Amino acid sequence: xxxxxxxxxxxxxxxxxxxxxxxxxxxxxxxxxxxxxxxxxxxxxxxxxxxxxxxxxxxxxxxxxxxxxxxxxxxxxxxxxxxxxxxxxxxxxxxxxxxxxxxxxxxxxxxxxxxxxxxxxxxxxxxxxxxxxxxxxxxxxxxxxxxxxxxxxxxxxxxxxxxxxxxxxxxxxx
Numbered sequence: 001x002x003x004x005x006x007x008x009x010x011x012x013x014x015x016x017x018x019x020x021x022x023x024x025x026x027x028x029x030x031x032x033x034x035x036x037x038x039x040x041x042x043x044x045x046x047x048x049x050x051x052x053x054x055x056x057x058x059x060x061x062x063x064x065x066x067x068x069x070x071x072x073x074x075x076x077x078x079x080x081x082x083x084x085x086x087x088x089x090x091x092x093x094x095x096x097x098x099x100x101x102x103x104x105x106x107x108x109x110x111x112x113x114x115x116x117x118x119x120x121x122x123x124x125x126x127x128x129x130x131x132x133x134x135x136x137x138x139x140x141x142x143x144x145x146x147x148x149x150x151x152x153x154x155x156x157x158x159x160x161x162x163x164x165x166x167x168x169x170x171x172x173x174x
Contacts, residue, residue, distance in 0.1 A: 011040065012066050013092060013163050016055040016073055017081040017172050020046060024078040028055060031072055037065060041094075041160030052080060052172065058161050083171050085163045092163035095133070096141050097123070101152035102130045110151060118144050129154055 018024045025044055032039055041058040066084065073082045100110065114120040114132060124131035134144050138161060145156065165171060
C-alpha cells in the first residue's frame, strides 16, 4: 500500500473481500458512517469463491483518511482481505443505464454518438424515449452524460466502479 492516492482528485478504490454472510455489508458501511467518511460509490457481488463477496468502495480523502479506513476495515471480524487498487496497476469500469427523450429530430444524432463515439447500446426504444447502456471508465460515463443533457435526460442509474488488478494474480490469493 503506497501513500499516493489513485488520482489527483483524492479519489481511491478499495477492494474488500468479506465472508458472504448476512449483515456483513451493514457492518462495513456502518464503520464509514461512525467515522464520518462518505462513500462515493459502492458495488458488491459474489466472487469466484461463493463463500466470499467482494465490496468495491470508491471514496475521496487524503492519505490519512485512506489509511485509517483500511486499518479499520482490516479489524472487522468478517473481512478476509483489504487492498487499495492503484490506478496505474488496475482496471476499473462502470455501467450506466440512461433514458433520454426520443424524437424524429434527435434519434439519428443520438444513435451516431452511441455507435460511433461511445460504443454504447440502445437497449430499449419507445416512441418518446430511448434507454441506453454505457460501460467504461467513469470519465467516459461523465462525458456521455454531458453530451446527452441537451437531448433531455429522463432518468439515469449508475452502478459505481468495479475494479480488478491487472495480471494473473488474485487479491484473495495474495
